[in-house]
Amino acid sequence: MKASKLITAASLILATSMGSTLASAADKIRIATEGAYAPFNMTDENGELVGFDVDIAKALCAQMEADCEIVAQDWDGIIPGLMGRKYDAIIASMSITEERLRVVDFSEPYYSNVLAYIAPADSDFDASAASLEGMTIGAQRATVAGQYLEDELGDVVNVKLYDTQDNAYLDLGAGRLDALLSDKFPAFDWLRSAEGEGFEFKGEDIDIDDKIAIAVRKGDDLKDKFSAAIKAIVDDGTYAEINEKYFPFSIY
Amino acid sequence: MNWNWSVIYEYMPRLIDGVWVTLELVFLSGLLGLILAVPLALMRASHNRWLRMLPFGYIFFFRGTPLLVQIFLIYYGASQFDAIKESALWPILKEPYWCAIIAFTLNTAAYTAELIRGAIQAIPKGELEAADAFGMSRPMKIRRIVLPRAFGIVLPAYGNELILMLKSSSLASTITLLDITGAARTIIARTYTPLEIFFAAGMLYLLITAIMIGCFRLIEHRLNRYQHYKVPTEPGR
Secondary structure: OHHHHHHHHHHHHHHHHHHHHHHHHHHEEEEEEOOEEOOOEEEOOOOOEEOHHHHHHHHHHHHHOOEEEEEEOOHHHHHHHHHOOOOOEEEEEEEOOHHHHOOEEEOOOOEEEEEEEEEEOOOOOOOOHHHHOOOEEEEEOOOHHHHHHHHHHOOOOEEEEEOOHHHHHHHHHHOOOOEEEEEHHHHHHHHHOOOOOOEEEEEEEEEEEEEEEEEEEOOOOHHHHHHHHHHHHHHOOHHHHHHHHHOOOOOO | OOOOHHHHHHHHHHHHHHHHHHHHHHHHHHHHHHHHHHHHHHHHOOOOHHHHHOOHHHHHHHHHOOHHHHHHHHHHHHHHOHHHHOOOOHHHHOOHHHHHHHHHHHHHHHHHHHHHHHHHHOOOHHHHHHHHHOOOOHHHHHHHHHHHHHHHHHHHHHHHHHHHHHHHHHHHHHHOOOOHHHHHHHHHHHHOOHHHHHHHHHHHHHHHHHHHHHHHHHHHHHHOHHHHOOOOOOOOO
């Protein structure tokens, strides 16, 4: 029975190879980040993932003495991918929100975020309710900024949602947007770049008590491990070192 | 797994809003593409070598590059040039809607032109000879014989092209348009129920496709009605 022998052999090979991937998956923590959210996570000229989130992820893995693999994943599929076990944690500047808490667990926060408007420096946009009427305002899809626009200003302004923060910057530069609502720190970085010339923060920061943390699947004990590791790198000064690399002020 | 029907029910109105955007995109660019494709196809089928070569570069580019790249070039690329931002075209190019229409039109016109060219060349020689024997002028021959026959031949393939267009139109969601896919992705960003919402979106696409197939059946039946001629069994009664 040649055929059945072949099948047995094939299934044996399959079983051993699957066994080995399962084993390596068990002791390796796979971490997803977006890779299009400078300076928190982006891809450098060599195609490597770099940025604040990536540095934090590496520091946490070193602290936990874990073997980690960092992968890139588009933002609007990043939570479905976690739920689908494509990776075990998300370290991608993700805000803790009520909606997300229904589907994932979050570690203790590793930085705090506020929202801010950016507009051309010469525009008279001042973020007051009166000046917002009828404006076209952009934000990245599936972010707290996008949600804030839809919930708080959906009836007043024309909301445009982008797949990546980079595309939103492009359209702001192209003049298709009157203003962009964004997390403040990445915008701070963009305003310092050549593309950001001629733009500035407008109006007051919007503090929506936004905490950034690591997302893991519901009930996963990685949550407590990450929380402990965050506390450890804050205490031993590793966090401050990474912070200083990107921002001249503390974002913790 | 817990499947959540109520989320589909709750967000269906927003998906339906997306259906209208999708339909507008497909039919407007389908129509404009067809109008553009006919002269291109006639040029491609011409006996004059230079006339034949003219649309080649355009068709080669639009068939040879991904539609997503074409959309990005038109939407994000064109807006990087100050010359375009200061031109009279900017009010149109500023709108993602028109950028999508332009990209889809140019893309579908390139494919459709090649389909029609094939159909023109598939017209039986005898019918063209008959037209010549009647002493028809070239424009009259094109109007009365070539185009009507070519449309009959191209119809099944063109129906296919429009269905492909329907699905390609989901790329409009990448330039902030809220078509079916754009609406679905925006809803999922809030509910985190990708399975349910994409299932609903898929069903809507399926429904539109089914209606399109039905319409094309009807038009085919009408345009190619000579194929359905049956000899009456009892003549004269």
